[in-house]
Amino acid sequence: MDTASLTGLIKAIVTIVLIYYIVKFLMKMLAPVLVQQMVKKAGQTMHERQQEFYNAQNNQRQQQQQEPAKRPEQKPKVGEYIDFEEID
Template structure:
């Protein structure tokens, strides 16, 4: 079994700090491009959703106009207006 030594602890803390600052540095370099890609993708998704909703709305309007059209009735004859005689 190994025992912890003071130089080993210092070396471990140094490695942890080195990794922390390296990740922080690279994130500062890459963050603008990552954010730009996320915003671009979100914009594309919103555009596609808007197009889909517009398409669905048009389909609904077309189906409503088809349903609202009166069906042609058979013509039986002319309408005769009768008057009552006293």
């Protein structure tokens, strides 16, 4: 059975601390670039959606201008309405 030694514990703690500081350093270097890319992508997406919305509105306006105003269709009279009363 292996027992834990003091040197093994110290090596593990030093490794964890080194990994922590390396990750912290890399995040300081990469975070601004990643945030800038995310903002740029969000701006492009919003611009594309805005263009789609304006294009849809323009198409709808053009269709309304091209179609003449239609009269509402009248439903043909099928028959007469009869009100039945219940007799006790």
